[in-house]
Amino acid sequence: MSDVFESDPDLLVDFRDVTLVRGGNTLVGPVTWQVELDERWVVIGPNGAGKTSLMRLAAAQEHPTSGTAFVLTEELGKVEVRELSTRIGVSSAALAERVPAGEVVSDVVISAGYSVMGRWRERYDDVDRAQAVESLESMGAEHLADRLFGTLSEGERKRVLIARALMTDPELLLLDEPAAGLDLGGREELVDRLGRLASDPEAPAIVLITHHVEEIPDGFTHALLLSEGDIVDQGLLEDVLTGKNLSTAFRQQITLDKVDGRYFARRTRKAGGHRRAAD
Numbered sequence: 507m508s509d510v511f512e513s514d515p516d517l518l519v520d521f522r523d524v525t526l527v528r529g530g531n532t533l534v535g536p537v538t539w540q541v542e543l544d545e546r547w548v549v550i551g552p553n554g555a556g557k558t559s560l561m562r563l564a565a566a567q568e569h570p571t572s573g574t575a576f577v578l579t580e581e582l583g584k585v586e587v588r589e590l591s592t593r594i595g596v597s598s599a600a601l602a603e604r605v606p607a608g609e610v611v612s613d614v615v616i617s618a619g620y621s622v623m624g625r626w627r628e629r630y631d632d633v634d635r636a637q638a639v640e641s642l643e644s645m646g647a648e649h650l651a652d653r654l655f656g657t658l659s660e661g662e663r664k665r666v667l668i669a670r671a672l673m674t675d676p677e678l679l680l681l682d683e684p685a686a687g688l689d690l691g692g693r694e695e696l697v698d699r700l701g702r703l704a705s706d707p708e709a710p711a712i713v714l715i716t717h718h719v720e721e722i723p724d725g726f727t728h729a730l731l732l733s734e735g736d737i738v739d740q741g742l743l744e745d746v747l748t749g750k751n752l753s754t755a756f757r758q759q760i761t762l763d764k765v766d767g768r769y770f771a772r773r774t775r776k777a778g779g780h781r782r783a784a785d
Contacts, residue, residue: 513576516542518678518711519564524573526559533559534735536573546704546712548722551732552756557715561682564713566590578677591621595671595710598682602667607656611666612638614655618673641669645699661692665699681714685721697723719747719762719769731755
């Protein structure tokens with residue numbers, strides 16, 4: 507049946523009843539989900555919800571076990587993945603582990619244009635270097651260009667990897683838990699940078715994966731809420747991100763607040779649950 511399907515050119519991600527099964531376990535799905543050109547999505551849910559599996563499908567790093575998956579109008583399983591690699595920007599912890607500690611930051615960024623990790627014998631021209639500087643500037647990391655990747659703080663590494671993801675001027679930007687492992691200051695710096703990027707009309711469509719509503723930058727428009735591989739809800743951010751939906755996804759009573767455009771969640775205290783201080 508998939509032979510008769512065609513994807514809308516305005517849809518960068520077009521999943522129809524997609525599942526991903528490994529070792530007899532369903533990691534995600536069935537999922538029907540679309541991402542349009544100018545949208546900024548957050549995919550949120552607890553550990554084991556299938557968020558990273560979904561991102562690997564969107565990055566064309568996995569093929570679906572069933573269903574039909576189009577990425578940039580190309581059907582997965584019927585296209586050479588390398589044809590999509592420079593059109594999709596990806597930042598993830600798995601990618602960070604592959605960066606040589608002795609690699610110069612500017613080379614970490616530039617090498618994305620050659621679909622390699624770790625400079626070998628590539629010859630970079632002035633256009634490459636100018637694009638790398640622009641990408642680093644977008645993340646407030648241009649001052650790190652001559653540093654070795656292994657000397658950077660965790661927050662600096664995150665910003666450099668996002669700059670690398672932006673190097674090829676991608677049509678789709680996928681960020682897998684970009685704020686994981688950061689302290690409060692590092693998280694807030696990154697969230698602010700991503701908010702500026704999301705508000706830029708020239709920026710690519712963005713999909714950001716997180717466990718925490720506090721990490722959702724301003725300017726994001728849509729949300730996909732997952733639990734145990736299934737969709738709890740999806741749509742406009744303000745419609746999906748509710749205490750009721752979060753309580754369903756995380757299987758405990760959650761209260762959600764919104765302050766100055768940012769979301770904050772906490773477990774709801776049960777009536778009578780206050781404990782007296784020890785005498």
